[in-house]
Amino acid sequence: MQAEAAIRARSGLKGMQPVLTADRLRMSFGGVVALNEVSIEIGRDELIAIIGPNGAGKTSLMNCMSGFYRPQEGRIVFDGEQIVGRSVHHIARSGLARTFQGTHIFPDMTVVENIMIGRHMHMRSSILQAFVHFHWAQKEEMQHREIVEEIIELLEIEAIRHQPVGALGYGLRKRVDLGRALAQEPKILLMDEPMAGMNNEEKEDLARFILDVREARGIPVVLVEHDMGVVMDLADRIYVLDFGKMIATGTPAQIQRDPLVMKAYLGEK
Amino acid sequence: MDPAGIFATSFARDAALVRTRPQQIALALFLVFLLLLPVLFGPRLLAISTLILILSVVTLGLQITTGYAGQINLGQAAFMGVGAYTTGFLATKLGLPFWLTIPLGGCSAAVFGFIFGLSAVRIKGFYLALTTIAAQALFHFFVLNLPWFGGSNGLTLDPATLFGFAFVTDTSIYYLCLAVAALMTYGAYGIVRGRFGRAFVAVRDDDVAAGIMGIDIVATKATAFLVGAFYAGVGGGLWAYFVRFVAVDQFTLFNSIWFIAMIIVGGMGAITGALVGVVVIKCIQEGFVSLGPSVVSQFPSIGGDVVFALMNVFLGSVIAAFLIFEPRGLMHRFDILKRSYRMWPFPY
Numbered sequence: 048m049q050a051e052a053a054i055r056a057r058s059g060l061k062g063m064q065p066v067l068t069a070d071r072l073r074m075s076f077g078g079v080v081a082l083n084e085v086s087i088e089i090g091r092d093e094l095i096a097i098i099g100p101n102g103a104g105k106t107s108l109m110n111c112m113s114g115f116y117r118p119q120e121g122r123i124v125f126d127g128e129q130i131v132g133r134s135v136h137h138i139a140r141s142g143l144a145r146t147f148q149g150t151h152i153f154p155d156m157t158v159v160e161n162i163m164i165g166r167h168m169h170m171r172s173s174i175l176q177a178f179v180h181f182h183w184a185q186k187e188e189m190q191h192r193e194i195v196e197e198i199i200e201l202l203e204i205e206a207i208r209h210q211p212v213g214a215l216g217y218g219l220r221k222r223v224d225l226g227r228a229l230a231q232e233p234k235i236l237l238m239d240e241p242m243a244g245m246n247n248e249e250k251e252d253l254a255r256f257i258l259d260v261r262e263a264r265g266i267p268v269v270l271v272e273h274d275m276g277v278v279m280d281l282a283d284r285i286y287v288l289d290f291g292k293m294i295a296t297g298t299p300a301q302i303q304r305d306p307l308v309m310k311a312y313l314g315e316k
Numbered sequence: 317m318d319p320a321g322i323f324a325t326s327f328a329r330d331a332a333l334v335r336t337r338p339q340q341i342a343l344a345l346f347l348v349f350l351l352l353l354p355v356l357f358g359p360r361l362l363a364i365s366t367l368i369l370i371l372s373v374v375t376l377g378l379q380i381t382t383g384y385a386g387q388i389n390l391g392q393a394a395f396m397g398v399g400a401y402t403t404g405f406l407a408t409k410l411g412l413p414f415w416l417t418i419p420l421g422g423c424s425a426a427v428f429g430f431i432f433g434l435s436a437v438r439i440k441g442f443y444l445a446l447t448t449i450a451a452q453a454l455f456h457f458f459v460l461n462l463p464w465f466g467g468s469n470g471l472t473l474d475p476a477t478l479f480g481f482a483f484v485t486d487t488s489i490y491y492l493c494l495a496v497a498a499l500m501t502y503g504a505y506g507i508v509r510g511r512f513g514r515a516f517v518a519v520r521d522d523d524v525a526a527g528i529m530g531i532d533i534v535a536t537k538a539t540a541f542l543v544g545a546f547y548a549g550v551g552g553g554l555w556a557y558f559v560r561f562v563a564v565d566q567f568t569l570f571n572s573i574w575f576i577a578m579i580i581v582g583g584m585g586a587i588t589g590a591l592v593g594v595v596v597i598k599c600i601q602e603g604f605v606s607l608g609p610s611v612v613s614q615f616p617s618i619g620g621d622v623v624f625a626l627m628n629v630f631l632g633s634v635i636a637a638f639l640i641f642e643p644r645g646l647m648h649r650f651d652i653l654k655r656s657y658r659m660w661p662f663p664y
């Protein structure tokens with residue numbers, strides 16, 4: 048408890064109940080220490096960015112938080128619940144959504160079906176009800192379809208709703224990926240390099256949607272990103288990782304002036 | 317993609333399977349054809365049609381396990397056999413009516429299949445496929461060694477009866493199979509277009525993303541086996557009442573591979589594809605059976621084994637040819653044709 052309070056004081060989140068706290072995570076692959084005493088805290092209405100050079104441990108941190116990796120030490124508390132060691136689907140069901148570097152989208156399914164997958168955890172019909180497909184299952188399907196349509200409208204992808212996602216361009220796929228995560232109605236959204244491989248126009252679109260998501264839905268967002276322009280414009284607070292260590296945290300303005308960060312990115316003088 | 321002029325005005329319409337007037341008419345005509353089939357066809361074709369209906373049910377199950385959920389199942393014939401033997405046992409030893417024995421046969425097959433689905437906890441892909449071969453061996457072993465199933469003599473059943481009416485004639489058993497197959501087909505469409513169908517496809521295509529969507533991957537795989545085996549069991553139950561004799565050599569690994577061939581030919585991941593695959597493969601098989609004797613009588617030197625041998629050559633070549641030239645099956649080709657017909661005269 049005391050440690051948590053100490054972290055909170057350090058990261059300048061006094062009094063605010065965080066939605067996700069990682070406390071001194073340590074994770075190594077053989078001799079390589081991917082995460083070394085990394086602590087992070089995300090408030091209820093924050094847009095956090097995690098930056099760092101290649102191999103700094105950003106994606107490892109993401110994987111720990113979403114349950115793909117199990118850190119050797121440390122704990123992660125999400126929404127009042129300790130989640131280290133829980134299965135991926137269990138963590139997802141308790142309200143953590145995540146998008147991947149590149150796309151992990153279901154290429155044969157249409158846009159609507161992909162986003163409906165996000166509703167899966169909120170649907171209750173049993174296999175018997177699905178077999179009958181009359182009344183219960185169908186009614187439930189239509190209710191959730193309505194929610195999906197709202198998301199399609201938010202992301203402005205109405206025209207392609209029945210196209211298989213495999214046939215879409217990269218920017219649109221990322222948008223569907225975001226829509227699928229939104230359909231989960233998450234309490235927190237982790238995005239792993241959403242802008243990688245996009246042109247400027249696509250980046251601007253996605254940045255707008257991320258801001259929309261945060262404002263319209265009030266979902267805290269954690270962004271791992273390489274594009275400094277995007278990060279500095281969007282983030283409320285930035286964490287900087289280097290060689291598995293958290294070397295700095297603060298507002299974009301503070302980070303830009305931080306000597307340690309400058310050293311990590313530009314090398315020593 | 318809908319043809320021009322068809323607009324969905326509600327989400328229910330947008331998700332409907334039968335979308336246009338010509339489709340409604342085609343479906344109605346097809347159902348009328350199925351109902352009138354005993355009048356139109358002779359006894360041999362009627363028997364083949366009944367067999368096609370039974371195999372359709374089994375293949376639908378395999379389509380769900382393998383085509384949708386991506387879990388290769390080489391034990392579908394064993395699951396069918398479990399259903400057939402359970403039905404036979406319950407009917408002969410306990411005297412239960414068919415409307416109880418067939419669903420119970422399905423349930424026992426489902427339990428048997430679920431056990432193999434649970435091995436997905438530890439293994440996946442190719443190795444899971446290999447464990448399903450164990451289902452064949454276990455089935456064989458249990459049936460021959462447990463005291464209730466008549467050992468190698470098999471079980472002989474009385475005809476199914478309903479309110480004093482016995483399903484003895486070919487026509488009556490055809491209608492019984494038609495009713496069950498229609499119900500199971502409707503159910504399969506219901507399952508695959510709802511949350512379970514989407515979860516199956518998600519697990520098949522990308523299990524990492526499926527997990528982060530809150531889908532329990534192991535439970536979903538096990539459910540796919542459960543559903544697929546239930547279908548096999550129901551098909552087995554129908555088989556028991558159709559042949560009225562159940563024996564262990566009716567459900568071999570060979571049959572399982574035929575079922576795989578049927579979904580490959582019809583198209584993986586399409587319910588209609590399973591039905592198409594059964595019809596195509598069964599018709600060609602029967603063609604060999606019909607033509608074989610006349611060929612042998614013309615050329616006695618090639619011997620009487622040629623039919624069976626040719627059938628195997630055909631099985632191998634049809635799987636290989638489809639995997640090379642049409643890996644997504646006939647339904648995929650049909651979808652492409654339908655799309656370009658609706659697009660005409662534009663190329664895309």
